[in-house]
């Protein structure tokens with residue numbers, strides 16, 4: 001029987017990687033990802049996980065090593081954060097372009113400078129277009145479940161793409177939560193052994209990572225785009241199967257009290273939990289407020305989102321990153337595109353909140369909803385607004 | 393002596409392996425010393441091998457999709473990280489074998505990089521892989537500059553050489569630094585096997601590759617590789633330059649087996665360095681004085697190797 005235990009989310013993720021029977025783990029420590037890989041190294045040292053734990057000398061090497069191990073046919077995992085993800089950047093694009101199904105946890109953290117170990121989404125948003133499938137976990141249970149789901153999807157021959165599970169640094173990675181750790185037998189039922197279509201094998205030599213001359217480059221990039229778009233089907237199917245095996249349901253976009261909602265908050269990651277509390281409070285006060293939580297960020301589930309937002313008059317979209325000089329935050333921009341010229345589309349207002357570990361409180365969500373309501377009447381000058389700035 | 397090498401049997405000129413891990417028809421320049429050396433490397437390694445290439449001439453000329461010159465499994469990820477990719481491949485083979493998912497048969501894991509990929513941008517990745525002790529062979533094909541991007545200087549470019557980023561001028565001789573000694577940096581990692589080789593001595597080269605593959609743990613072979621395009625030399629002279637570099641003591645051939653230096657070819661009657669420099673456009677601007685300095689330094693560096701051989 002699956003047991004529910006009080007456990008630190010990072011440890012639980014490492015346990016999920018163990019349940020997935022990862023065969024190669026290559027990682028480099030960076031706060032707040034450290035507890036995940038520390039625990040994995042313990043599991044390997046204790047013989048609880050039969051894997052090669054490779055204590056590489058940098059994040060760039062971590063992901064490069066992962067490319068090699070997955071290309072040779074081993075189930076492969078890594079984790080990083082912030083500066084580490086930036087150092088990986090070059091290889092992120094190579095891994096997805098080569099269709100190498102690596103699974104990675106990113107414990108989301110702010111970017112330097114000024115250096116900050118605290119949570120926001122700036123790290124992953126710089127890598128928005130890296131071609132990996134990307135999901136966001138809201139709580140510890142999701143972090144575990146999405147990790148198993150990631151192996152299932154990434155390694156599916158119909159997908160064959162690397163996958164990132166985003167978890168908020170500290171607010172998720174370092175908290176202790178009641179989490180149900182699945183049974184090994186159930187995981188084995190859900191996650192078949194990794195059998196890649198192509199691998200490095202002297203019996204069947206292939207060349208991986210060749211030069212893309214102008215005659216083929218565009219087609220290669222297009223094939224990648226199509227692959228990640230087609231993947232949505234299998235991502236959702238793998239969630240259907242997840243529900244069958246484990247009883248928990250996941251969707252690309254999650255709705256919370258959106259029935260008859262006029263103003264809808266849009267969030268990603270762990271602030272969604274506070275946002276739900278804020279919605280409850282505003283509902284108690286008679287405000288028609290709801291919440292949409294984006295779980296699948298890449299490929300972006302446009303039709304699913306439009307469907308979920310149906311009826312909403314105003315969207316208050318929270319971005320946890322600031323793109324200096326841009327017209328708005330990446331989530332705000334994405335949704336404006338998704339609703340461009342759609343009849344009856346809601347008005348979209350973009351709020352930048354929770355940078356570098358700043359709390360996004362219930363009051364802040366109320367503020368965003370109020371502002372969005374007033375902006376709906378009188379259009380603001382800027383397309384986005386930073387929330388929770390200290391006056392002094 | 394390393395136990396793995398007790399069974400070592402060298403190649404003979406009469407019975408060279410027929411297999412070609414690297415096919416002809418690639419896009420290398422005429423007279424390319426790098427691809428010549430790489431072909432010998434692949435011949436020595438045989439079929440049961442996985443090759444991880446760094447970005448650079450050899451990667452570009454062998455893999456313009458949909459063509460590939462590789463008859464063995466091959467992967468290219470980026471410029472600086474071939475050693476890390478090889479670490480991953482080696483680790484995967486290890487765990488899959490342990491779990492019974494792969495046959496026990498040994499597969500050599502080989503990383504290949506140019507002097508830039510090896511001695512400059514990729515040094516950290518190699519250092520990490522060697523320190524961790526992965527069972528791999530790292531082959532550096534040293535043509536003494538970044539050729540793939542148009543002959544820019546590297547840390548391995550020799551003193552005085554002209555490249556596109558070390559142009560000689562009123563205030564510069566060309567490359568102002570002495571060639572970085574990559575093999576000795578590798579020796580400092582206390583790995584079981586380090587060697588230098590030249591395609592002019594092909595049996596020696598192939599034997600060294602074979603030994604490198606036989607030892608358990610990391611092994612490093614640094615191969616001097618003439619590049620007519622980058623050096624401004626004639627294609628048909630590449631093997632000659634590869635030999636002259638050895639005969640003039642410019643590029644000493646040696647092995648370092650578990651820290652012990654063994655000089656492969658002791659040069660008792662060295663030819664003057666000027667003979668080697670001559671005919672290469674990259675050295676054309678050098679004065680007598682410059683050449684005298686180079687001669688002196690070459691002699692000193694060679695002495696150091698001899699002394700290391702005595703000491704170890």
Ligand SMILES: Cc1ncc(C[n+]2csc(CCOP(=O)(O)OP(=O)(O)O)c2C)c(N)n1
Nearest residue numbers: 447448449471506507508509537538539540
């Ligand atoms: C991170 C990165 N920086 C720079 C380059 C451009 N680049 C590609 S190959 C190369 C030089 C290769 O030189 P070397 O390793 O000596 O190999 P060669 O081409 O001489 O055989 C450079 C600078 C790159 N591909 N990636």
Ligand code: SF4
Nearest residue numbers: 421424449539619621
């Ligand atoms: S530029 Fe030099 S190393 Fe590159 S293929 Fe041509 S001859 Fe060989």
Ligand SMILES: [Mg+2]
Nearest residue numbers: 506507535537
């Ligand atoms: Mg070079």
